[in-house]
Amino acid sequence: MVNLNSVGGRVPLVLLLLRLSIFLVMLVWTLDKFLNPIHASKIFEAFYGVSGIGSAVVYGLAVIQLLIILGFVAGFQKTWTYGAVLVMHGASTLISFPRYLDPLATPNILFFAAWPMLAACFGVFYLRDLDNLWALDKHQPGTQMNH
16 A cells, blocks of 8 residues: 555655656557558658658557557666657657747647656656556666665
């Protein structure tokens, strides 16, 4: 039973909720690649300057992303999966930088939601050794277990 009156009980709960909400956003992005690969191709062209990405490549990237986010939500191999989610979201946040220079143009204001999510991704990564609720990997190597 988690003691929600102690910091040791509250922090893992907050990390779990952050992990679940980050997963939800990343799942929608991943499903978009499976269900609408043309949209994903247009995003790669518009934001990353990579044109001509075919559906097979998009599906391949979607499979890789799905495996990463499933590991992330399961709390598996935290350093790698949490780090990969942080890098993926960080790249998409930073690549959108021109949108932040004109925040009131439609739909640029929506891009600002990426910053708190990036902070959440960093927080979950940085505190991954404390993220033990519903996590396959309860403790990271090198951390002490309190008995």
